[in-house]
Amino acid sequence: MNSTEGYYQQHIFFCLNQKDPGRKCCFAGGAEAMWAYAKERLQALGFEKRCVRVNKSGCLGRCSEGPVLVIYPEGVWYTYQTQADIDEIIEQHLIRHKPVERLLLPMGENS
Numbered sequence: 001m002n003s004t005e006g007y008y009q010q011h012i013f014f015c016l017n018q019k020d021p022g023r024k025c026c027f028a029g030g031a032e033a034m035w036a037y038a039k040e041r042l043q044a045l046g047f048e049k050r051c052v053r054v055n056k057s058g059c060l061g062r063c064s065e066g067p068v069l070v071i072y073p074e075g076v077w078y079t080y081q082t083q084a085d086i087d088e089i090i091e092q093h094l095i096r097h098k099p100v101e102r103l104l105l106p107m108g109e110n111s
Contacts, residue, residue: 008051008053009052010051012053014034014035014054014069015058015067019063025063026068038069042094047094067079068105076099076104078100079105
């Protein structure tokens with residue numbers, strides 16, 4: 001076994017933070033369903049076993065821009081609304097290594 005076998009090259013963190021009713025949060029924006037969808041899609045494509053790990057996260061501090069996800073080690077932040085957005089992030093960012101400009105969040109003080 002070589003030194004990188006079995007380890008992930010990228011981690012996708014989906015904020016699943018849930019706030020009190022009436023307060024904006026990623027959970028209320030459908031983040032849990034999109035997390036499950038991304039995990040399923042990447043498994044179907046064979047990525048999760050090879051190099052990409054889909055993770056749940058607590059609050060990532062960008063509630064007003066949510067729902068949000070961040071991909072490491074690049075530190076690229078995205079917002080999304082639909083499964084098509086998740087498909088585009090997978091296709092463009094993970095497969096073609098090109099950011100999805102229309103879904104990018106700007107780097108902030110806490111990013």
